[in-house]
Amino acid sequence: MDAMDYRGPNRVRVARKPVPTIQHPQDAIVRVTRSCICGSDIHLYHGLVPDTRVGSTFGHEFCGVVEEVGAEVENLKPGDHVIVPFNIACGQCHFCQQGLFGNCHESNPMATAVGGIFGYSHTAGGHQGGQAQYARVPYADVGPVKIPDWMDLDDAVLLTDVVPTGYQAAEMAGIQKGDTVVIFGAGPIGIMAARSAWLFGAGRVIVVDHLDYRLEFVARFGPAEVYNFKEIDDMAVFMKRQTDGLGADVCIDAVGCEATGSALHTLLGIHLKLESGSALALHWAINSVKKGGVVSIVGVYGPTGNMIPVGNIVNKGLTIRANQASVKRHLPRLIEHVREGRIRPRELITHRFELRDISDAYRIFAGRLDNIIKPVLLPNG
């Protein structure tokens, strides 16, 4: 089969690889019909995630048709078209039993701090990803959900990560009716967090980024008040001015470890690797939220450490909540939201690529070229 093939930072190509086979009685093999590139893949592409081996296939956002199932799989059969959550979860461990499907203890021998994720380095279990014609899906009875007849495939593929992650960002923020919610990052995740904040009862939604075309999109799609941080001298002062001097009730970090805007963090975190990337957006979130407020983090960071103002977390009495999205837990509700038209995921898709154009697709998305918001790959044409 054809599959994306990582060669080192900023270098990817298509390679011929063997079609995956059943390795465990709870596996399924899926023929991929849609597969996205995610902001998280850019962290891999830039070589920021430890144990990203040459020859790996990325891709954790995919849906596809079941081709084959292992002996213990009961809920799926060949021919089923399924949404595959990005987390690999056993459904029965200490963590899965609590609904923490992003923190499974039976899917990643390489690290305890994160469960298995498709195509996300050996630090997340070494599972090959879905930017390929076929993928192996462990614990096939637990994660995958059949795509309802009425649902568009472009909506379905965004339910594997983008929609649930944005939704969980808002859920973890503990939004109360009327709250002012500030979201850093107008990528697909920040955009979905803005839409979801309203579903949880926000009174005011503000989004910050520096890419005007994304801010324009979220201003309409959220909807949201939007600001370009290049025009703001001091984020904390600005947000206080916006909120009667108090700060926002809730701040959401939907940027992660490649935040731009600080030469210091870029030097220390991105170039010298003395920090796990640049945590500028998190820094801003901590300093822009009101005392007693909540900072919800879905942006991804590396495993070592970052420079953030911990003292302010203490002195302001903040609650910090964060996680990999527990996709499976949210899917029933989110499918309802899509059916009722409360969320229209496919409007985010701006680009479509065939697998053979993978190198260009990564370059365009990583460079934020051509006004890209969300690229989708069609591995089987």
Place this chain on the structure above:
Amino acid sequence: MAPDHTRLPARRTGLADPSSIPGWGVDAETRNDPTWPMRDRADSPGADWPHPVPQQGGAEVLQSVEYKARPAVYGLGPQPRGLSGAMRRAAFRFSESNWWHWLLLLGADRVDMVEGIGSDLATGRVPNLPAETGMAAAWKHDARGQVLKWGAIAAGIAVVVMARNRRRRA
């Protein structure tokens, strides 16, 4: 020397039974729980859930020393190889909480990249770097940025070359 994770310091105090502590739980407020959905402590399977059957096969799995038991499934992504593989094996002697673990892995990733070029060449393939880095797309959608970037690189090289020539002449 990598740390020996089997050596544990002796426990200095006995574990207390919470219910023996005066006033334990009198102010417990179940609604005040920011750890949603990790809520139903009473229903938790503890550490003894029915484990899935282990995945079979001969793959080399580098396992975190923080696990009590091997997780049932793992991916079949690229196996450790060569020098980078040796570095990865060394990394896994340290816990996830130890800097060496991650520094060795990041170092291994860079070595792996060079080994990847080596294995390409060994199979008679010269990696097409402009294509793999999506250079055509960058020129198509961001010609100005490309001109600035390559111009700056060319100017930098020119300055270095000129400085060296001048020094040689002097």
